[in-house]
Every structure is written in structure tokens, then in C-alpha cells.
Amino acid sequence: MGNFTNTTYRTTVDSLVTGLQNRLDNPYYKFSDKKPTTVTYWNINTKKSTLDQGSKTTYDQLGEKSPLRYNKINNFQLYGIPRFIVDLNLEEYGIESSPLQGEALILPNTLIPFPDDYFTITYAKDKSLLFRVNKVSNDTIESGANFYKIDFVLDNTREDYLESLNNRQLVKEYEYIPSNAGSNFIALLESSDAQLISKLDSIYSTLKSYYMNLFYRRNVQAFIYGYLDMFIYDPYLTEFIIRNRLYVTDDESYLYVSQAVHIPSTFAIEYDHTIFRDVENKEPLLHTNSCYPVPVHDPNSLLVDRMEDYFELSINLHHSLQHPINWLDNDLFDRIQNNLPYDEDDIKNPIYRNIIINYMNNEDFSVNDVEIDNLINLNYRYSKDLFYEIPILMYIIKDYAMSLQTDNTSSSTTDDDSKEYMEKCYAVRK
Numbered sequence: 001m002g003n004f005t006n007t008t009y010r011t012t013v014d015s016l017v018t019g020l021q022n023r024l025d026n027p028y029y030k031f032s033d034k035k036p037t038t039v040t041y042w043n044i045n046t047k048k049s050t051l052d053q054g055s056k057t058t059y060d061q062l063g064e065k066s067p068l069r070y071n072k073i074n075n076f077q078l079y080g081i082p083r084f085i086v087d088l089n090l091e092e093y094g095i096e097s098s099p100l101q102g103e104a105l106i107l108p109n110t111l112i113p114f115p116d117d118y119f120t121i122t123y124a125k126d127k128s129l130l131f132r133v134n135k136v137s138n139d140t141i142e143s144g145a146n147f148y149k150i151d152f153v154l155d156n157t158r159e160d161y162l163e164s165l166n167n168r169q170l171v172k173e174y175e176y177i178p179s180n181a182g183s184n185f186i187a188l189l190e191s192s193d194a195q196l197i198s199k200l201d202s203i204y205s206t207l208k209s210y211y212m213n214l215f216y217r218r219n220v221q222a223f224i225y226g227y228l229d230m231f232i233y234d235p236y237l238t239e240f241i242i243r244n245r246l247y248v249t250d251d252e253s254y255l256y257v258s259q260a261v262h263i264p265s266t267f268a269i270e271y272d273h274t275i276f277r278d279v280e281n282k283e284p285l286l287h288t289n290s291c292y293p294v295p296v297h298d299p300n301s302l303l304v305d306r307m308e309d310y311f312e313l314s315i316n317l318h319h320s321l322q323h324p325i326n327w328l329d330n331d332l333f334d335r336i337q338n339n340l341p342y343d344e345d346d347i348k349n350p351i352y353r354n355i356i357i358n359y360m361n362n363e364d365f366s367v368n369d370v371e372i373d374n375l376i377n378l379n380y381r382y383s384k385d386l387f388y389e390i391p392i393l394m395y396i397i398k399d400y401a402m403s404l405q406t407d408n409t410s411s412s413t414t415d416d417d418s419k420e421y422m423e424k425c426y427a428v429r430k
Helices: 007-025 159-166 191-215 235-243 267-271 275-281 330-338 353-361 369-376 384-404 415-429
Strands: 036-044 070-079 101-106 118-122 128-140 146-156 170-176 188-190 225-227 230-233 290-295 310-314
Touching (some): 070 159, 235 267, 353 384
Antiparallel strands (some): 036 118, 128 146, 170 188
16 A cells, blocks of 8 residues: 555654653653752651551651651652752741742652651751651553652751651661662662672772773784783683673773674584683583684784784684683682682682682672772783683673662562551541
């Protein structure tokens, strides 16, 4: 029918409608015309809080006698707070004036608000206005996620109430990560996890920079190391870096990494038999640790027609004049297979290697301070061992940091808990 009717118009309209639906399904779309205000938010911890057995409510929200307990969220963002409240000067108005109240919106997949939640907006002279949430309503977007509207009122400015929120009534403390909102990652991280992720991010950036400085040759646009008078290029390691986006960033440190040689059609099969695939699969019974250097003959490669001779590694091709090369130090290879970490009491041991050993052998993986300190203070140098160990460590650190942000342990409760608690809160007020 395309010869007789204008199907282009229908296709264009359909694409516009689909685009509109996608925008409406985007958690940020409904908030795009509203400016976020950064606050410190105290979210009721329903599992630690209690209500009066008779009335199913509470008469003292804050202070010594309050049965409520809170999770504190630093740097949380509320959308749509009226400008006159944001610009309010405590010294001019005070709490004796007419009640200050307003509405605000909360992004989906962040936290579930409750009546008697609190938040502060900090002003000049280190004084804070304490606002109380007195009503919560929600709406559901097409993805099934809820966004919430809260009604709030200026409650008081008593410092002892803030002291109670920050101490006696405090259960856990969290950091809000705005970039995680609306994604598959947790937007609220426990403060200890947020600090650890920040430290891991710093270490990752350091490793990435050091590895560039040590092994990246700009004249051939590849990672190269010297070994027994040969310059070695490893297409399997390069594939590992490409697949896991180890140098993909959203800032100026981005590096485009590509294969510097022609790879055969069977390369994916070869890669599946390397230690790099074992790392991705967390398979401690490693494949072969040996590969062979062969001269680079690809006429389109920058590694050809150089003053120095370059060799690429292969697990299939053998060169009669060259001995095999081990990817990992044999001691490390054996310790991974047998799950034998280095003794942390012996300062001569490369303790940082325990990160690799433990990652490959433990589902419940974590990094301790001793390993981190050893990694930070390592003597980074031009060596074959570090040529392979640094990218593997980068992969592990990246994967570990991501796992800390995907473990479902946010401060907010489930929707069922939320509904039950709010029904109790409103029982008397109605």
C-alpha cells in the first residue's frame, strides 16, 4: 500500500506519540519545570518506630518522649518548594508569623515519605528551619514507579529537637546520589558505603591514570609492554578493556580503545579460553596461563613498519623461536586456583593481590583497609605483572563499586509497609 498512501506521515506521527509516552514514563519529565531544593531529610524508620497502642498514633514527634525513629538523608532533593520559603529569612519572619506551608515532590525510586517526616533548609548564621510533613499523596507513572507529593508546614526552630533527630532518634544515616535516581542503582546509600565508593572511585581514577602513563604508547595508540627485548601487544587484554568499558568515562579522561591488529573470526572463541573471561565469570579454576608472541604482520596496523619490532599474543599460533609468556605470575595463578590469600602480617607480600584472589573465590566479596592501603602505596612501575594486574584490579573495583549501589538495602520501606503505617497515622486525624 506504500505506493498509493502516504505512510511516511503515519510513521512520523507514531514516532512523536511514542516519544511523548517515553517522556511521560521518564521520572524526571514531570519534574523538568521544577527546581530542586537540597535539604537534609529525616525519613521515619517504620521498623524501629512505635505508635501508641490505644490511639495508633503519637503525640510527641520529637524529643525525649518520642517513639519515632528516623533515617537521616543528607543532600536530598525536593522539587517544587515555593520560592518564598527557599528565600525565607529567619531573622525577618520568625515562627510567630502566619504558618509557613507548601508542597513539594519526591522523585520515584528514592524514598517513601511519611507524615511526621522532617527536613531542614539551612540559612545564614547557621540556623535551620525545621519543616514537618503533614500529608502524603502519590501517583504512579507507566513504569509502575511512584512519585510522591508532600504537604509540609514550618514546625519549629528549636535546636534541642534537631539534636534529638541527629542523636537519640537517629537509626541510620544515608547519602543521596542524584545521578542514581531513576536508574537501576540505589539513590540512597548508607554513609559508610558512600564514603567507600568515593574512595574506590579515587583509586580507580589513579589506576587508570598510572596505567596510561606506564603502558599507553600514543604513536601506535595501544597498550604495550616490553618483555625480553620484544614489544608485546595483547589483543585479549585489549578486548577485556573494551568489553568492560574500563576507559569509558563522561569527562575529559575518556580514551577510545580499539584493536590495533586484525583479529580472526574465531577470536571470540579464543577469548573464552583466556584468564580474562575467567575473571568476568569469577571462575577460579583458570584456563591456561600461557600464550605465544608472534610478529605483527597486519599491513593496516600501526604496529607494522616501525623501528622496533612488535609482537602480538596468541593462544593458537606458535612461533618456533619464542617461548610462551604467562599472563599472571605463577604464584598468583596458583593462589587463585587454590584460594590461598597472602599473609597480611608479612609486609613483603603483595597484599593487594588478595583483592584478585578473594574476588575470584568469594561470592560475598569485600575490600579491606589493608588491601586498599597496600594498593595505594604500591610501587607502580613498568612491568609485565602490573601490565595485567592493573586492568584486572580496575575491573574488580568497578564491579564492586557497582554492586554496592545495586544491593537493595535502601532506607525506605516497602510500599506495603508504607501503606500500613500511613493508615495508622491517619486513623486518628480523620
